[in-house]
Amino acid sequence: MKKILFTILSIFVVFAGYSQTEITGQVFDDNNEKLSGATVMISKDSVSSILAYGISDSDGKFKIAVKSDGESLSLKVSYIGFATFEETIQNKAQQLEVKLLPSSEALKEVIVKSEILQQRGDTLSFSVDAFKDKNDRVIADILKKLPGIDIRPNGQIYYKDEPIQKYYIEGLDLLEGRYNLANNNLSADAVSKVEILENHQPVKVLDSLEFSERASINIKLKKDISISGTATAGMGAAPLLWQTKVTPMIFTKKRQAIVTYQSNNTGSDVSGEIRNFSINFFGDEFNIDKTDWLSIQNVSPPPFSAERWLDNNVHLGSANILQRVKEDIDLKLNISYLNDYQKQDGSTQTRYFTPTDTIDIIENTSNNIFVSQLEGQLTLENNTDKNYLKDQLEFNGSWNTNRGLIDRPDAKIKQRLDNPFFGIKNDMRLLRTIGKQLITFNSNIGFTETNQDLLVQPGQFEAIFNNGDPYGEIQQQVSSRKMYADNSAGFTKALGKFTISPKFGFSIQDQQLDTDIFLEDGEEVLDADFKNRTEFVESSVYFKNSFRFKSKDETWNLNLSTPFQFKSFQLKDRNFEEKRSLDRLVFEPRFSVNKKLSAFWDANASAGLSYDFGELQQLYYGFLLNNYRNLNRYNAPISEETRQYYSGGIAYRNPLKQLFLNTSYSYSYSENNLLYSSNIGENGTRILEAVVRDNSFDNHSFKAGGSKYFRKLKTTFKLNASYNLSKRQQLLNNTLAEVNTQSFNLRGSIDAEVSSWLIANYSGNFSTYTSGFGERDFQQIETQQHTIDLYFYPKDNQYLSVSSEYYGNSLSENGDNYFVNLSYQFTFEKPKMDLNISWRNILNTDQFINASNNQYYYIQSSYRLRPSQVLATLKFTF
Incomplete structure (x- = not known):
């Protein structure tokens, strides 16, 4: 104990003895006007590296903390259009007044320094x-x-x-x-x-x-008024290929619009252009995303560009229009329709690891996928310094069907899935200033419905459904509906450096699930264990309060959330007399802190506690045939999970050197009342059930990354790494096992303009994944991929590009995959047009062999790729 106290005292003395000087001041121009955004730099002397860095605020003021043991410091202040101010100052706390004088020569010098990157405040x-x-x-x-x-x-x-x-x-x-x-x-x-x-x-x-x-x-x-966009038309072989794309855009101060129509059969996945990456700021939000209760067996697609493997015929139309009705009031319409037909061909070899045995499954798969999807949003937003209103009506409808054929050594299995869906919701958020308070009101209501139908021929799970004898077909029908409403009101008030935001609300969610299984000749399985007539009602009354603190110099930002919720769950099924209910008063605090250590460094940390009581997908009584070899049910009490999480990170950002670095660590630990049991048969069929048994899960995650732009080399370098370690319990074939997993990922890229006639790009990814039971690792896999693109410019208006790619994994005997592409492009200046002729997959690599693993199984996939093909396109930019 004495040694520990001595160590702590020594550390304290060291930090206490390390001097820190605070330099404050204000920047003016020659007319005594305050200059906002002036760059202030402090170093040991005029030729040494920068010790500290700051930017003047809206009042021209700056505050910089400097750590140096020297007697003097070098101060440099610059601003576009003004001569740089340089002066030697004493290394002591002081208040400075800096006046900058205009200079055309200084303007040229500053423009050179700022042509890459400028900073003004945040x-x-x-x-x-x-x-x-x-x-x-x-x-x-x-x-x-x-x-x-x-x-x-x-x-x-x-x-x-x-x-x-x-x-x-x-x-x-x-x-x-x-x-x-x-x-x-x-x-x-x-x-x-x-x-x-x-x-x-x-x-x-x-x-x-x-x-x-x-x-x-x-x-x-x-x-200020910009009309832009692209238009592309292309033809190719073999087979006959086409590609069309028209995307006009207009941007003015009061109106913006992006409209597009796209169609191709070249493997370009245009659905990615309408993917929504919105982050929820409304609190607990109801989403109208489709839940796939049923599925057909798929082959995992390769982890690279879809143009190599996607066999498609796609059409996409999208219109996005914003109209500023009046100052700070915007009306937006976002609508899109996607129609796509895809073919998938490949094979998989799956190996399950259990504590006592290994089970192998070989499948050759051929699927036809039909996608028809309509999405839309209508948004009214008023965003001012005094008030805020956002009302958003969203709908989502899809009419998807899948057809599949599984060729196994012992059988041929046909699959057909009809998967329609409809959802609609309205989100409204209102913030209004009344006196010195900010009154808030949130309303979120929605409805979804899906009716899914899976037909499998011949029938599966013979021992369960037909006394062990083969039979013709099995059909699983699912009807699911969900209604949701969440309304809350509160206020926000500033008390000096503190802000409080109490909120009171009520939410209710009603979910219904009806499922039935039919055998050949329409024979319905009447056993209650294979039917569901389930209703799950979740209601909540909550009081949430947030406390925030921001220091005067904005170097400290703290946030403490203390929400109390009374949650009530009612689960019943008309086929069973037993009902499940649960009432809980939960407290889910969260604390976060951000500290600006200097002009370049900042740190953050957070901690919290949360509860999860599961969704209907893990609560139904009767068995459900999820796909042709998975039969699931959760005949157990309502699940309860308690989760603690902690995280911390530090980041470095130096705009002057175009250098960005960050690292973080996070840890989570959860306790659960249910354990999920998987019973895997010799033919690969799996029965999943929930078992009442306390268990835990913990996870460690480390991340680090950095990027740097080298101006003289015209090169951007990026590198990111992550490491994850987890441990949990698993019931496999009635044997309890502790499953450990470790994963490591390293990825990087280099974009370089080597010379006026050569541009080179590289990207790479290396990852390992290890899993095992207890002290025994049963599988480890290493995967890597490398891509190099070289652009040769014999003249400024044309280039020849060569692209090579390598993908490999350590599990497959033939896990090495190579690709080479060749492309030539000629640019016409008037009109602005690119003619591109590309030869893809020159080596005619016809299949991709990949391997991946999970907690207790690994899969080796062979995916049929697109053949070698030539495509000529004309692309207009306007």
């Missing part, structure tokens, strides 16, 4: 022209190069390893989270800057009351 502005290469056409090509920004394979944008919350074009949120449509079609030539809005609060009235940890993106255009 806004970083990247110059598009500074990052643009000859082969860049749309704004997505620029975003992927910007340091600090990461675009995931599905198109979602991350900043400092967190998803962005808003995507604005000239300050307007036209697309409501569907920003792939702008990313992939807005011409890079029409954009002047990409702005990163750090700690962005999208609701103006909350800007000084609620701290936001998320960042947003704003696209700044070169013209």
